[in-house]
Each structure stands twice: as C-alpha cells, then as structure tokens.
Amino acid sequence: MTAYHPLPRRRVLSGVVAAMLALPLALGACSSDDSAADDGKIELSFFWWGGEARAQLTEQALALYTSKHPEVTFKKTWQANQGYFDKLATLTAGNDAPDIFQIDDNYLAEYATRNVTADLSEYTKSGKIDTSKFQKGLIDYGTVDGKLAGLAPGENTQGLVYNKAKLDAAGVAVPTTGQTWEQHIAWAKDAGAKTKVAGTMDPSADYKAFWLWLRQQGKELYNGSELGFTQADVQAWFELWKGARDGQSTPTPDVIHEGNATDVTKQLVVTNKALTSWVWANQLPELQKNTKDDLAVIAYPGDATKQWARASMYFSVYRGSKHKDVAADVLNFLVNDPEAGKILGTDRGLPSNLDIRTQVAASTDNEAMKETIKVMDELGKNFGPAPTVPPKGHSTVRSELIKAAEEAQYGRATPAQAAEQFFAASQAAIKR
Incomplete structure (x- = not known):
C-alpha cells in the first residue's frame, strides 16, 4: 500500500494567497510530472483535506481503481483543513496544482473564474461522468459561469x-x-x-x-x-x-x-x-x-x-493537467462505482448517486447514518432550486x-x- 504524505500545517497571509492565485497559469505545464511513460503508465496527483479516517478510505478507493486500471497510479497528498487552501494556492501559483483536488464552496468560484479548474460539463454531456442519479441541484451548485467546475462526491443540506x-x-x-x-x-x-x-x-x-x-x-x-x-x-x-x-x-x-x-x-x-x-x-x-x-x-x-441539495464539497480537475480524461474517469468511478461507494460511505456527505446512497443505507449498522439518509431523502423530495455558487x-x-x-x-x-x-x-x- 502506498504511504500517505501528510503535509505540515502552514499559514500564509490571505493577501499573499490571492496574489499567488492571480499569477498567470502555464496551462500546458504538467501538474505532477506524471506524463505517460514509455510503458503507458500514468500517475495522477490527488490532494484532499481530512483526518486519518478519510485518508484511509480515500486510499482504499483509489487502490480499487488501480486494481481495475493497472496503468493508473496515484500520488496521494492530504492534510488537515487548516492551511489546506494556502497550500493549494501555492501549488497553483507554481503551475504544480494536483490533477485532482478537493475544494469547497468558499473557493470554487474563485478558482473557476481564474481558470484553474477544468470544465467537467463536457464529460457529463458525453456520459463519461454519469450524473443521472444526482439531484439536479448538485450540478447547479457546482456550476460557475456555465461551466461545471466541481463534481460533488456527497450531498448535504x-x-x-x-x-x-x-x-x-x-x-x-x-x-x-x-x-x-x-x-x-x-x-x-x-x-x-x-x-x-x-x-x-x-x-x-x-x-x-x-x-x-x-x-x-x-x-x-x-x-x-x-x-x-x-x-x-x-x-x-x-x-x-x-x-x-x-x-x-x-x-x-x-x-x-x-x-x-x-x-x-x-x-x-x-x-x-x-x-x-x-x-x-x-x-x-x-x-x-x-x-x-x-x-x-x-x-x-x-x-x-x-x-437545497448542497455539495458537501467538490472534486475538481486541474485545467493544466495532461491527463484530464483519466482524471474525469477517476471521478466517475468514485461517485458511481458500487464498491467504491461502499468504501467511501458518507465520509464526504451522503453519496450523490442516489442508488449508491440506498446501497450504503442498506449495508450500514450505524443507526445515526440511517436516520440521516432517511431525513435527507425525505427532504430531497421537496428541495428547491440551488442558489448560485458563492462568489469570491x-x-x-x-x-x-x-x-x-x-x-x-x-x-x-x-x-x-x-x-x-x-x-x-x-x-x-x-x-x-
């Protein structure tokens, strides 16, 4: 099993972070030095925040993807929420953003309007990312200026x-x-x-x-x-x-x-x-x-x-990634594969895919989790339209x-x- 690489916490002045984000992006740059080798291997960098439990679940789900796609491996990096967005801003400013990164509605519009995030709507329209089992509001709440900037792995309200x-x-x-x-x-x-x-x-x-x-x-x-x-x-x-x-x-x-x-x-x-x-x-x-x-x-x-159906958080793909198609396939796997859904459970919110959510509810012995899913499903019948993603x-x-x-x-x-x-x-x- 690949070792985790926790990052040290660091605090960067918000003005410095904003200045870093404002730097031009060399979109052709390789985000993780992961261009396909002669043997066809691809390494995707994946960055998220969370604790040890989330790290372990994410590791297991990504390992499952690799078991089904042996040519794809992952460079996994995670840390606590504090300092996470400072680090992401630093990586972005250096044209070294992860291929896939976790983000929330505090920053999604800012990163999208700075052209950091890839437009995932081309993949949802082609069916390469299947959102047919999602609440519509989850897609709306990840859309900035008509482009899907982030895919919600979990739903919340x-x-x-x-x-x-x-x-x-x-x-x-x-x-x-x-x-x-x-x-x-x-x-x-x-x-x-x-x-x-x-x-x-x-x-x-x-x-x-x-x-x-x-x-x-x-x-x-x-x-x-x-x-x-x-x-x-x-x-x-x-x-x-x-x-x-x-x-x-x-x-x-x-x-x-x-x-x-x-x-x-x-x-x-x-x-x-x-x-x-x-x-x-x-x-x-x-x-x-x-x-x-x-x-x-x-x-x-x-x-x-x-x-409304609010994304608990999002997965975004770096616009400068050389492997956006593969990254999109990974996201599709994480939100739609039944085995991956069973591994990830409700750690990032209730599964966005309603079929996966039903599966998780049936397989868990956690009464609080069952109660949450029941309430969310009941509320979901009457959800109003999602608001726009908050601005910077x-x-x-x-x-x-x-x-x-x-x-x-x-x-x-x-x-x-x-x-x-x-x-x-x-x-x-x-x-x-």
Missing part, C-alpha cells in the same frame, strides 16, 4: 440536530420540520424550562441559517457577485435572535460563543449545553459518536422547500457574520449597529 433522549425523558415534544422560526424559539423556551438545558443554540452567527432564512423571505445571500440582502434584512435577523436570548430560549453569550468557535465534535448538543445544534445534516453520525444520548435531525425551521470573498463574509453576531450576542452592539457592521464588511469583502 442544513440539519437541526436535537437531543431526543433528554426531551423524551422530560416528556417534551420533539421539534418538527415545518415549525416557523418563532414557533421554534417558543418551543426552545418551554423545552429549556422543563429540561434545565438551554432549548436552542443561537444560530445568528451561522451563515447557513441566515442564508436559509433569507430564501424564505424571497431573498438570497448573493445575487451573482453582489449581496442578495439589505442591511435591514440583517437587522431583522439579529433582532429575531435578540428576542430569543432575552426570552431565555438560548444559552448565555459565553456558551453561544463556544458553539460558534468549536468543531462538530464539541457542539452544544453534544456537550449538553443546548438541546439543539445547527449543523449540516450529514454531521449527525459524527455528533452521535460523541454522546451517549440519542440524537435526531430535522430540517431548519420555516419552509423546508427553500433548502464568501469565506470573509462568513467570518464577518460571526464577528457582528457576537457583538449583538454580548450586548456590545444593538442589532442595528451589528447589522451595519456586517453589511459594510460584506460589501467590501466581495468587491475586493
């Missing part, structure tokens, strides 16, 4: 995870899909009083909650390369959650900050500091690993048809929302003042 065990023990009705935001906040106040655990995490700093709430108001987070909301919208959002905090439906600001700042394994529904956490639906199994209490997941409040600056917009929301959460700013702060910072971020 917003998920409200709640502590079913504590609610059942206290005789409190569980939250349900379809409750309005106001009904959820009222439910949280009652549930908190009866269980002595705060009813709901305050998600005012959570961009995916804000985004869905905007869609339910007929707005979007973005309209192309512009903001899709007004300062008044942000103020209304912050005021909604100020009312929830004042009514003791949420934890205290310090505990809310914990929820804003920690990873999925330490969310408040796991640390018993709130009865709900606002996460991605596919994170239920990971949350369940970290508590003995039974958890469950539903849609976010409001009109659930405004949720999206990662800054996300961080600015946390800053502004916490100003309001701690009472250092009124909802109006925090809204003004966030709106101005967001406008600046997407215009850079």
Whole structure:
C-alpha cells in the first residue's frame, strides 16, 4: 500500500494567497510530472483535506481503481483543513496544482473564474461522468459561469440536530420540520424550562441559517457577485435572535460563543449545553459518536422547500493537467462505482448517486447514518432550486457574520449597529 504524505500545517497571509492565485497559469505545464511513460503508465496527483479516517478510505478507493486500471497510479497528498487552501494556492501559483483536488464552496468560484479548474460539463454531456442519479441541484451548485467546475462526491443540506433522549425523558415534544422560526424559539423556551438545558443554540452567527432564512423571505445571500440582502434584512435577523436570548430560549453569550468557535465534535448538543445544534445534516453520525444520548435531525425551521441539495464539497480537475480524461474517469468511478461507494460511505456527505446512497443505507449498522439518509431523502423530495455558487470573498463574509453576531450576542452592539457592521464588511469583502 502506498504511504500517505501528510503535509505540515502552514499559514500564509490571505493577501499573499490571492496574489499567488492571480499569477498567470502555464496551462500546458504538467501538474505532477506524471506524463505517460514509455510503458503507458500514468500517475495522477490527488490532494484532499481530512483526518486519518478519510485518508484511509480515500486510499482504499483509489487502490480499487488501480486494481481495475493497472496503468493508473496515484500520488496521494492530504492534510488537515487548516492551511489546506494556502497550500493549494501555492501549488497553483507554481503551475504544480494536483490533477485532482478537493475544494469547497468558499473557493470554487474563485478558482473557476481564474481558470484553474477544468470544465467537467463536457464529460457529463458525453456520459463519461454519469450524473443521472444526482439531484439536479448538485450540478447547479457546482456550476460557475456555465461551466461545471466541481463534481460533488456527497450531498448535504442544513440539519437541526436535537437531543431526543433528554426531551423524551422530560416528556417534551420533539421539534418538527415545518415549525416557523418563532414557533421554534417558543418551543426552545418551554423545552429549556422543563429540561434545565438551554432549548436552542443561537444560530445568528451561522451563515447557513441566515442564508436559509433569507430564501424564505424571497431573498438570497448573493445575487451573482453582489449581496442578495439589505442591511435591514440583517437587522431583522439579529433582532429575531435578540428576542430569543432575552426570552431565555438560548444559552448565555459565553456558551453561544463556544458553539460558534468549536468543531462538530464539541457542539452544544453534544456537550449538553443546548438541546439543539445547527449543523449540516450529514454531521449527525459524527455528533452521535460523541454522546451517549440519542440524537435526531430535522430540517431548519420555516419552509423546508427553500433548502437545497448542497455539495458537501467538490472534486475538481486541474485545467493544466495532461491527463484530464483519466482524471474525469477517476471521478466517475468514485461517485458511481458500487464498491467504491461502499468504501467511501458518507465520509464526504451522503453519496450523490442516489442508488449508491440506498446501497450504503442498506449495508450500514450505524443507526445515526440511517436516520440521516432517511431525513435527507425525505427532504430531497421537496428541495428547491440551488442558489448560485458563492462568489469570491464568501469565506470573509462568513467570518464577518460571526464577528457582528457576537457583538449583538454580548450586548456590545444593538442589532442595528451589528447589522451595519456586517453589511459594510460584506460589501467590501466581495468587491475586493
């Protein structure tokens, strides 16, 4: 088995990274010195982020591909999420980008508009990459300027995870899909009083909650390369959650900050500091690993048809790769081969291929995973159209929302003042 090559974490100033990405790409350059040798062998470089478990699963799936295509081998490189995009920017600037790399919606539009990513639509149209079993929104959400910049190996959507065990023990009705935001906040106040655990995490700093709430108001987070909301919208959002905090439906600001700042394994529904956490639906199994209490997941409040099939992440092919056709075949294999699907499971989200998803659900003994797939399939029947991929600056917009929301959460700013702060910072971020 080929050894892993974990990369050291490194932090590069965002301005330097942007400057690197802006450098011209020598598209004819070989991305990994992997031109076919005289014996017809091809080595593809493959770069992703994740932990040891993801590395092992990815290694096994790629080894399976090589067993069926002995002429193709892989140079595999992985690291933790922190510093990953700094490294990818450095490789891209040096015309040494991996043939295949993992990317998310924070950066997909930026890399696509800089012509780093190959257009995969030529392969989906020819059938060389089969997306016939995908939710349409997954293709739409990977398309930038009419070109498919990334293929989603997994599907996701917003998920409200709640502590079913504590609610059942206290005789409190569980939250349900379809409750309005106001009904959820009222439910949280009652549930908190009866269980002595705060009813709901305050998600005012959570961009995916804000985004869905905007869609339910007929707005979007973005309209192309512009903001899709007004300062008044942000103020209304912050005021909604100020009312929830004042009514003791949420934890205290310090505990809310914990929820804003920690990873999925330490969310408040796991640390018993709130009865709900606002996460991605596919994170239920990971949350369940970290508590003995039974958890469950539903849609976010409001009109659930405004949720959409969101790519958990993407696989992109480097436009300068000398082996784009082979790379496309690898992607097709990873998302459509039943054996590969069984290996990869739900590590990168629920399988995009609905047949593979059904297979995974039938073969797993993980009850949380089965519950997640069941909920996602039910929600998927009513998914609305996917929004456009976020423009460059999206990662800054996300961080600015946390800053502004916490100003309001701690009472250092009124909802109006925090809204003004966030709106101005967001406008600046997407215009850079």
